[in-house]
Amino acid sequence: EFLRIDHVGVAVGDMDDALAFYTRTLGMRCVHEERNEEQGVREAMLAVGTGDGAQLQLIAPLDDSSPVAKFLQRRGPGLQQLAYTVADVEAASAALRARGLRLLYESARRGTAGSLINFVHPKDAGGVLVELVQPA
Ligand code: V0V
Structure with missing residues (x-):
């Protein structure tokens, strides 16, 4: 089911500080915000790099009810998720469910x-x- 690593998700408390660190200090390019x-x-x-490999996803909570807010409270900022590209998310989910x-x-x-x-x-x-990701 897994085609490749889609992205690695990092929980951050302050998106603007994190974006400044990843773009200015580490030299990565922000290609999408949402x-x-x-x-x-x-x-x-x-x-x-060239941008054809896995991406890095910065994730900041919008409010205290966000799962990322809970993650930050418990663990602090850091790696929160590993996302794989799949062709069909429902099929991949069903296959993994069937494996328990x-x-x-x-x-x-x-x-x-x-x-x-x-x-x-x-x-x-x-x-x-x-995370399983079926791209648009
Ligand atoms: C919790 N745990 C984790 C974890 N979050 N372990 C590894 N990585 C994480 N991110 C551990 C936690 O330390 C506890 O372990 C145990 O799981 C708690 O399980 P729980 O009580 O069932 O759950 P919660 O309330 O801690 O919530 C965890 C889950 C929640 C994964 C259920 O975060 C969730 O629904 N996540 C999915 C949605 C999400 O993360 N959205 C933000 C990204 P101990 O202490 O008991 O050993 S949005 C996104 O990625 C997008 C939009 C995208 O990519 O397109």
Whole structure:
């Protein structure tokens, strides 16, 4: 089911500070910014190098009810998720469910740039929040 690493998600408390660090200090390029109200996040996608590989996703909470707010309270800023590209998120979710993994959503929800997403619970994936991404 997994085609490649789509992006790595990093939870940040302050998006503007984080963007300044990743673009000015680390030299990455911000290629997309978006608010996702359903997920309760402001996010920015950064291209690494030529930009044809996996991207880095900065994720900041919009409010205290965001899962990212809870993550920051518990663990502080840092790696929050690892996302894989899949061709068909419903098929991939069904296959993983059939292998006993808990998917967070019954059906896929809207992710970055019109993608469809679902997640494997981190407790079923060795402590890693795994995201499945079907690009638009
Ligand atoms: C929680 N845990 C994690 C974790 N978040 N472990 C690894 N990575 C994470 N990100 C651990 C936590 O330390 C606890 O372990 C245990 O899981 C708690 O499980 P829980 O009580 O069932 O759940 P919560 O309330 O801590 O929430 C965790 C989940 C939540 C994963 C269910 O964060 C969630 O719904 N995430 C999916 C949505 C999301 O993350 N959206 C933001 C990105 P101990 O202490 O018990 O051992 S939005 C996005 O990526 C977009 C839009 C996109 O890519 O397009």
